[in-house]
Amino acid sequence: MTSTLSPSALRAALHGTSLVLTPLDEGFVAAHQIRPGGVDAVPDAVVRPTDAAGVARAVRFAADHGLELAVRSGGHSALGRGRRPGALVLDVRGLDDVQVDRAARRATAGGGVTAGAYTAATTQHGLITPFGDAGTVGVAGITLGGGVGFLSRRLGMTIDSLHSARVVTADGQVRTASAQEHPDLFWALRGGGGNFGVVTELTFDTHEIGTVVGGPLILPATPTTVAGVVATLRQAPRELTAIVMVMVAPPVPFLPEEAHGRLVVMVNLCWSGGVDDADAALAPLRALGEQAGGIIADLVAPGPYIGLLEGPDGPPMAMHNRSFYADDVDEAAAADILDALGSSTAMMRVVQLRVLGGAVADVPTGATAYAHRDAPITGVVAAAEPTAEAVAEHVDWVADVADRVRRGRHGAYANFVMDGDPTLLAQAYPGDTGRRLAEAKATYDPTNLFRSNLNVLPAGHD
Numbered sequence: 001m002t003s004t005l006s007p008s009a010l011r012a013a014l015h016g017t018s019l020v021l022t023p024l025d026e027g028f029v030a031a032h033q034i035r036p037g038g039v040d041a042v043p044d045a046v047v048r049p050t051d052a053a054g055v056a057r058a059v060r061f062a063a064d065h066g067l068e069l070a071v072r073s074g075g076h077s078a079l080g081r082g083r084r085p086g087a088l089v090l091d092v093r094g095l096d097d098v099q100v101d102r103a104a105r106r107a108t109a110g111g112g113v114t115a116g117a118y119t120a121a122t123t124q125h126g127l128i129t130p131f132g133d134a135g136t137v138g139v140a141g142i143t144l145g146g147g148v149g150f151l152s153r154r155l156g157m158t159i160d161s162l163h164s165a166r167v168v169t170a171d172g173q174v175r176t177a178s179a180q181e182h183p184d185l186f187w188a189l190r191g192g193g194g195n196f197g198v199v200t201e202l203t204f205d206t207h208e209i210g211t212v213v214g215g216p217l218i219l220p221a222t223p224t225t226v227a228g229v230v231a232t233l234r235q236a237p238r239e240l241t242a243i244v245m246v247m248v249a250p251p252v253p254f255l256p257e258e259a260h261g262r263l264v265v266m267v268n269l270c271w272s273g274g275v276d277d278a279d280a281a282l283a284p285l286r287a288l289g290e291q292a293g294g295i296i297a298d299l300v301a302p303g304p305y306i307g308l309l310e311g312p313d314g315p316p317m318a319m320h321n322r323s324f325y326a327d328d329v330d331e332a333a334a335a336d337i338l339d340a341l342g343s344s345t346a347m348m349r350v351v352q353l354r355v356l357g358g359a360v361a362d363v364p365t366g367a368t369a370y371a372h373r374d375a376p377i378t379g380v381v382a383a384a385e386p387t388a389e390a391v392a393e394h395v396d397w398v399a400d401v402a403d404r405v406r407r408g409r410h411g412a413y414a415n416f417v418m419d420g421d422p423t424l425l426a427q428a429y430p431g432d433t434g435r436r437l438a439e440a441k442a443t444y445d446p447t448n449l450f451r452s453n454l455n456v457l458p459a460g461h462d
């Protein structure tokens with residue numbers, strides 16, 4: 001059941017603890033806009049609390065009034081503004097504190113902190129926690145889905161560094177989830193997405209990394225280079241992790257003009273094994289470029305890890321993507337990728353490949369709600385256009401390419417199911433993982449208040 005929202009009743013229920021913005025208020029559009037464009041589900045109100053008590057009041061109000069509730073922090077997913085017009089958006093960006101405990105090597109972030117703000121705070125103490133490739137992504141959002149990034153092969157996923165979380169569950173209670181307290185909730189939060197409550201605080205273990213050698217290495221796109229890059233990364237020491245983008249080269253100043261519009265392999269890499277050993281570690285990747293006629297651009301350089309999270313935001317575009325896992329990307333699969341990218345007319349299209357293994361695979365599958373520990377490669381196919389109508393033309397293409405690259409391997413990575421497509425639920429959470437999540441959902445959100453996500457239904461739900 002979904003009812004109509006009364007702004008005056010909402011304001012009264014929040015006792016002035018949170019800012020409430022409705023379509024009549026200045027700042028409303030900026031408050032509900034999210035990063036990927038093209039979604040037109042405008043909410044009825046945006047609530048911006050500054051503490052867990054404010055979050056709890058908003059959660060109780062939504063539950064009592066049967067409102068569609070959407071939770072947003074970094075704003076990178078279309079779900080952060082609700083699936084349907086008329087939702088109540090709970091925008092937790094005001095929970096923006098970061099506390100670093102150098103002695104305990106832990107850091108605690110409010111539920112609205114971005115990966116960039118968190119990393120800026122911990123870097124001052126010579127510490128980091130691994131997130132993804134973009135500093136603008138919300139710490140809560142990426143953690144709840146799992147978190148793969150530039151240090152995954154060395155330090156594991158973001159969830160592997162999560163020590164505990166404070167969560168407002170559907171009954172409006174603020175709970176601590178950790179290995180000791182509510183361990184079923186703690187298990188579910190590590191991969192199960194925003195299904196179990198609003199996270200108001202996350203405490204992470206931190207790591208010393210020092211200077212890394214990283215940045216993009218851009219190679220000519222041939223089946224041999226694409227497959228060679230994947231094979232090289234699979235054999236590399238854990239200190240090397242890369243995010244590989246097979247894509248049409250954009251007209252950017254750091255690429256030579258003759259490369260613009262051509263298919264390239266952009267290897268966004270991070271070597272954390274020491275500056276002195278970087279050249280030797282990266283030699284096999286550079287050799288692949290030389291063999292293919294020459295490296296197009298080599299922007300790999302030593303620097304602080306945080307520098308890898310700082311990229312310019314591209315223009316706002318409507319994007320459609322499909323996540324996949326693969327056992328390998330051999331030359332035949334690489335040729336398929338290049339054919340597909342060459343034949344698409346999408347303004348922006350990319351096949352992104354991330355080689356996992358290493359510390360990601362050290363953790364047993366059942367230890368967290370991330371179910372794909374054994375998958376050596378995860379990836380995403382994406383198409384983007386200026387409008388949602390234009391990107392709709394490419395939906396079949398995206399699904400078809402993902403199916404061709406996965407070559408029968410089941411699975412989807414929850415963080416890249418950004419539209420919450422329910423047909424992908426069992427791919428993200430197969431077997432036991434799905435069953436345990438449904439049980440946790442029945443315990444902590446039996447009425448499915450938190451459903452603007454890749455939605456897990458409570459066990460026993462028809």
Ligand SMILES: Cc1cc2nc3c(=O)[nH]c(=O)nc-3n(C[C@H](O)[C@H](O)[C@H](O)COP(=O)(O)OP(=O)(O)OC[C@H]3O[C@@H](n4cnc5c(N)ncnc54)[C@H](O)[C@@H]3O)c2cc1C
Pocket residue numbers: 034035071072073074075076077078079080081092111112131132133134136137138139140141142143144145146147148149193194195197198199200415416418452453
């Ligand atoms: C440009 C870009 C780069 C990315 N790179 C990576 C990457 O390198 N690695 C990776 O693993 N993923 C990556 N992602 C995916 C990203 O991790 C997910 O889309 C994630 O959900 C975004 O979180 P957010 O807080 O920014 O987004 P939001 O839209 O604010 O939130 C997304 C969802 O997370 C949940 N949520 C967010 N905050 C809370 C909270 N405080 N409490 C409860 N639920 C909450 C809600 O269900 C919400 O709908 C990337 C996405 C983009 C757009």
